[in-house]
Amino acid sequence: MGASDVVVIGAGAIGAACAYFAALAGHRVTVVERGAIASGTSSGGEGNLLTSDKEPGPELDLALYSQRVWTGALAEHGGLWEYEAKGGLVVAAGELPGLVARQRAAGIVVEDVARPRDLEPQLSPAMTSGAYYPQDAQVQPMLLVAHLLRLARERGARVLTGTEVTGFLRDGERVVGVRTAAGDLPAHDVVNAAGVWAGDVARLAGVHVPVLPRRGFVLVTEPLPVTIRHKVYTAEYVGDVASSDAALQCSPVVEGTPAGTVLIGATRERVGFDRTFSVRAAASLARGALALFPVLERTKVLRCYLGFRPYCPDHLPIIGPDPRAPGLWHACGHEGAGIGLSAGTGSLVAQALAGAPTALELTPFAPERFPEQP
Amino acid sequence: MTEVAVVGAGPAGLAAAVYAAAGGLPVVLVDAGARPGGQYWRQPDPALGAARRRPIFTALEDHVRAGRIRYLPRAEVAVLEPGAPFRLHLSPVTADAPAPPETVTATDLILCPGGYDRQLPVPGWDLPGVLAAGGVQALVKGTRTVPGRRAVIAGTGPFLLPVATGLAAAGGRVVAVCEAGSPWRWARQAHRAALVPGKGLEALGYAAALARHRIPYRTRTVVTAVLGEEHVEGAVLARVDPAGNVLSGTSREVQVDLVAFGWGFTPSLELPLAAGVRTRLDIDGSLVVEVDRDQRTSVPRVRVAGEATGVGGAVLARLEGELAARSLVAEVHRKPLRASALRGRIRRLRAFARALHEAHPVPAAWSRWLTEDTLVCRCEEVPFAAVRHAVEELSATDPRTVRSLTRVGMGWCQGRVCANACARLTADLTHTALTADALRSTARRTLAAPLDLSRLARLDETLP
Amino acid sequence: MTIIFDGRPLQVRAGQTVGAALAGAGIRSWRATRRNGRPRGLFCGIGACFDCLVTVDGQPGQRACLVPIREGMTVDRGHD
Numbered sequence: 001m002g003a004s005d006v007v008v009i010g011a012g013a014i015g016a017a018c019a020y021f022a023a024l025a026g027h028r029v030t031v032v033e034r035g036a037i038a039s040g041t042s043s044g045g046e047g048n049l050l051t052s053d054k055e056p057g058p059e060l061d062l063a064l065y066s067q068r069v070w071t072g073a074l075a076e077h078g079g080l081w082e083y084e085a086k087g088g089l090v091v092a093a094g095e096l097p098g099l100v101a102r103q104r105a106a107g108i109v110v111e112d113v114a115r116p117r118d119l120e121p122q123l124s125p126a127m128t129s130g131a132y133y134p135q136d137a138q139v140q141p142m143l144l145v146a147h148l149l150r151l152a153r154e155r156g157a158r159v160l161t162g163t164e165v166t167g168f169l170r171d172g173e174r175v176v177g178v179r180t181a182a183g184d185l186p187a188h189d190v191v192n193a194a195g196v197w198a199g200d201v202a203r204l205a206g207v208h209v210p211v212l213p214r215r216g217f218v219l220v221t222e223p224l225p226v227t228i229r230h231k232v233y234t235a236e237y238v239g240d241v242a243s244s245d246a247a248l249q250c251s252p253v254v255e256g257t258p259a260g261t262v263l264i265g266a267t268r269e270r271v272g273f274d275r276t277f278s279v280r281a282a283a284s285l286a287r288g289a290l291a292l293f294p295v296l297e298r299t300k301v302l303r304c305y306l307g308f309r310p311y312c313p314d315h316l317p318i319i320g321p322d323p324r325a326p327g328l329w330h331a332c333g334h335e336g337a338g339i340g341l342s343a344g345t346g347s348l349v350a351q352a353l354a355g356a357p358t359a360l361e362l363t364p365f366a367p368e369r370f371p372e373q374p
Numbered sequence: 375m376t377e378v379a380v381v382g383a384g385p386a387g388l389a390a391a392v393y394a395a396a397g398g399l400p401v402v403l404v405d406a407g408a409r410p411g412g413q414y415w416r417q418p419d420p421a422l423g424a425a426r427r428r429p430i431f432t433a434l435e436d437h438v439r440a441g442r443i444r445y446l447p448r449a450e451v452a453v454l455e456p457g458a459p460f461r462l463h464l465s466p467v468t469a470d471a472p473a474p475p476e477t478v479t480a481t482d483l484i485l486c487p488g489g490y491d492r493q494l495p496v497p498g499w500d501l502p503g504v505l506a507a508g509g510v511q512a513l514v515k516g517t518r519t520v521p522g523r524r525a526v527i528a529g530t531g532p533f534l535l536p537v538a539t540g541l542a543a544a545g546g547r548v549v550a551v552c553e554a555g556s557p558w559r560w561a562r563q564a565h566r567a568a569l570v571p572g573k574g575l576e577a578l579g580y581a582a583a584l585a586r587h588r589i590p591y592r593t594r595t596v597v598t599a600v601l602g603e604e605h606v607e608g609a610v611l612a613r614v615d616p617a618g619n620v621l622s623g624t625s626r627e628v629q630v631d632l633v634a635f636g637w638g639f640t641p642s643l644e645l646p647l648a649a650g651v652r653t654r655l656d657i658d659g660s661l662v663v664e665v666d667r668d669q670r671t672s673v674p675r676v677r678v679a680g681e682a683t684g685v686g687g688a689v690l691a692r693l694e695g696e697l698a699a700r701s702l703v704a705e706v707h708r709k710p711l712r713a714s715a716l717r718g719r720i721r722r723l724r725a726f727a728r729a730l731h732e733a734h735p736v737p738a739a740w741s742r743w744l745t746e747d748t749l750v751c752r753c754e755e756v757p758f759a760a761v762r763h764a765v766e767e768l769s770a771t772d773p774r775t776v777r778s779l780t781r782v783g784m785g786w787c788q789g790r791v792c793a794n795a796c797a798r799l800t801a802d803l804t805h806t807a808l809t810a811d812a813l814r815s816t817a818r819r820t821l822a823a824p825l826d827l828s829r830l831a832r833l834d835e836t837l838p
Numbered sequence: 839m840t841i842i843f844d845g846r847p848l849q850v851r852a853g854q855t856v857g858a859a860l861a862g863a864g865i866r867s868w869r870a871t872r873r874n875g876r877p878r879g880l881f882c883g884i885g886a887c888f889d890c891l892v893t894v895d896g897q898p899g900q901r902a903c904l905v906p907i908r909e910g911m912t913v914d915r916g917h918d
Contacts, residue, residue, distance in 0.1 A: 011769075037768075043778050069552045142778040146768035161771055163899060205540075222786065222899065223872055259754070259781060260872060264827075277648070277820045279455055279834045286831035289680065300824035302788055406885060408906065413884060417904065421853035440903035448904075467885065468905045469897035490886040504880040509883020514902070517858035518851075521866075521880065605866045642886075656874050752881070752889060756874045786888035791881075824899075 007187040008177050009165050009201055012042035013339050014331050015193035016148035017346025019157050025350045029157040034164035038145040040195045044307015046263050049142040049340035052088040052133035058105035058364035059316055065360050066344030074343055081144040088136030088231045091127035093115050097235045100131045110134050121215055122295045141339050148225035170204045175327035189353055191329045196310040207324045211333045212368050214309035217267050219282045220303040223260030229253040246270035252288030264289040294343045312336035318363035377402045379480035383413020385688045386680025387486035391693030392433045395442040402478050406467050410486050414688035416515045442446030449474035450823040454648040455489040465823055473625040477836050481810040482675045484698045485646050489639040489681035493791050494740055497588040497748045503606025507537045507636030520546040522632025526609050528552035528597040529636035531734040535580035542587035549628055555734050598743045600633050611706050619739020640794055641682040644819040649676045658685050658731040661817055668701035686727030693720050700775040739803050751792045755786020773797040774815035786818050841898045850907050857890050857902035868892055868915050891916050
């Protein structure tokens with residue numbers, strides 16, 4: 001095991017993006033992943049890049065910055081991960097919430113849609129108002145992670161899968177690398193991109209980051225002829241994302257895919273890492289989808305999968321250096337927005353690693369912002 | 375009293391249902407077939423005239439008539455919810471089937487889901503006219519239909535024989551049976567085969583039938599490609615070495631319109647997995663359920679019998695079903711179970727099955743018959759090149775990652791046809807051995823059968 | 839027995855499934871795959887592979903190998 005400048009813990013979307021941008025900037029990067037690539041949250045979602053579901057604030061700023069990276073620095077690679085500027089349609093049975101106006105004021109492009117069925121002919125007539133977000137896009141998350149890692153490897157990075165981090169190398173207070181089951185990896189900087197397990201990794205360094213899992217299920221239908229053209233969801237979705245309720249929350253999110261299947265989300269509940277199928281969650285998803293698209297009544301559902309979103313109590317990710325353990329950085333806690341925010345996060349982390357001022361202020365995402373654990 | 379739910383009405387499920395009912399337990403029997411018998415004991419459609427009646431079918435009818443067994447044919451379990459009681463959410467297999475009760479609850483489960491043909495991709499296997507050997511058997515036995523004029527039956531294992539002779543007896547012409555293995559492997563297993571009287575005579579019966587129909591039985595021979603534009607027009611046969619490498623100069627084309635492949639069977643595990651049972655890798659490279667000497671799994675109140683505990687044929691399945699039911703009856707009635715003779719027969723048949731598997735492995739070099747274009751996943755039309763790319767360029771080291779990157783196993787059949795082959799290919803490409811974990815990673819199917827969205831929306835109606 | 843396949847009458851035998859009836863009549867494919875438009879019909883023959891999907895009496899997505907023939911039944915190719 002040789003010396004490397006940066007070790008990234010976790011080969012999900014965040015870790016892969018950090019590795020890619022760090023390698024691009026000339027760092028020698030080693031990614032360490034205890035399982036397979038994207039075996040955590042990155043393989044349990046839908047690959048959404050959204051600005052439409054965010055309240056004005058630091059997370060929205062990060063999402064807008066991330067959009068600029070997707071369509072800027074990463075644009076040439078978009079085909080590799082099936083980047084599609086699909087657009088998002090938020091609908092309501094009645095008036096749209098005031099959120100739309102606030103989002104517009106904060107810089108999101110949003111068009112009022114007087115007749116939502118013009119954009120989505122199969123939508124329930126009960127949905128009488130809509131807002132269209134052309135900046136919302138989609139990628140295939142597995143391909144994203146796989147290709148970011150491949151591109152990083154082409155720039156000299158190493159990716160070690162099946163390798164668990166068991167501890168940190170310290171020089172006094174400073175973190176100077178990681179211990180793994182396969183040997184020590186010295187490094188100048190270590191990035192904790194371990195998703196839902198970021199708290200466990202941080203604990204190995206003696207620091208606390210309050211990342212907790214928030215379970216979600218997704219239904220997958222049979223392949224259909226084109227039925228749903230955008231990502232479609234109801235305005236309640238934003239409230240669910242921002243809620244701190246532990247109990248099951250469900251609000252419908254429905255979209256078509258190039259393969260013809262329709263993906264149906266979204267549920268959120270805090271049940272630890274319970275992987276048991278929840279009949280209640282699945283039935284709620286089905287009801288929600290039928291309320292938006294009654295045409296799906298006889299459509300067959302082929303599969304149901306789940307994922308655990310890594311979230312923090314204040315619903316903001318953790319990005320930046322950890323002053324409690326110099327040399328350790330965190331890039332985690334992105335809840336259900338990790339795929340979309342990966343481009344921006346990776347880019348910012350690389351900037352910060354180089355000691356440069358970052359394009360976006362990282363203070364709102366500081367790891368030390370939480371009260372110390374008793 | 376809440377019922378015992380038996381899933382599957384093949385030899386194992388029939389035996390389990392009948393013995394449980396005879397022991398005084400109320401039984402609900404759920405089966406996807408239109409008639410009892412499963413695959414092994416497939417009965418022809420009644421419109422085709424009376425067939426040989428096994429006594430167990432009559433026993434089933436008696437119990438159903440007496441109200442001791444609630445029999446639900448043409449129904450599949452779409453969702454198995456573990457818990458006390460278990461809840462089985464049912465779905466009719468086709469729209470014209472009578473709607474079963476939507477949910478069945480039971481305090482005990484005896485799962486006998488059986489198995490289906492294991493598939494290996496080969497160039498041209500996606501042409502119409504390529505069928506699974508078990509599919510040909512189902513057509514001939516169940517509907518008296520011959521699905522082609524000239525056939526080659528290929529693969530490995532004794533099941534190729536009844537498929538060939540059955541097809542020939544029904545009027546099809548079988549130009550060859552291609553057995554990838556060799557009879558010499560049998561000699562090494564002879565001591566185990568000798569444990570089961572009657573198996574030798576059975577083989578003799580097939581040899582006579584093959585001779586009578588003039589069907590050449592070619593050992594160390596495989597079909598390396600199926601030929602045709604829009605449907606099967608021919609096949610390439612080749613001789614192979616013990617590992618399955620094609621011997622140069624031995625390839626020849628035959629004109630056929632039907633190719634039936636039989637590479638053994640693979641158990642249907644989605645329901646046992648949904649119940650949470652422990653599984654292991656069996657000697658034939660299949661994931662199977664671990665059971666104790668009474669057919670109990672690692673999950674209380676869940677028993678599994680038949681192919682799902684290890685592929686071993688109809689007689690073994692029937693005995694396991696009987697043992698599962700009798701052990702449950704004894705438990706419920708708090709009586710001792712005297713079944714040492716039964717367990718002895720099961721042990722001997724399992725040993726015989728192991729000998730069979732060792733004599734008829736999937737040839738190690740089978741993936742060398744593939745071209746870059748050969749489909750690995752039929753449903754999503756994913757070629758071998760994509761699987762190779764995922765492993766060699768995109769850091770995929772396990773079948774689940776391969777699936778997520780390439781869509782192998784994400785179509786209608788959810789990997790039933792391709793998952794085993796994909797796992798073997800991934801192991802080959804990463805130079806590792808096939809493991810139970812690798813198979814488990816793509817074996818779980820929470821939705822064990824497709825379910826209408828509107829039906830799914832009602833799934834929690836019976837929850838407290 | 840007569841069924842209507844793709845709008846035309848087809849003579850079939852009682853006791854067959856739709857899949858068996860079509861295969862027995864020499865019709866070996868009744869579906870085209872989504873991506874490459876390749877022909878498909880029966881494959882596993884026992885309901886596990888979902889290759890043989892066909893529309894029966896207006897109901898799409900039926901496994902032809904599991905649907906028993908009925909007099910006057912309409913069977914149509916699916917549209918993937």
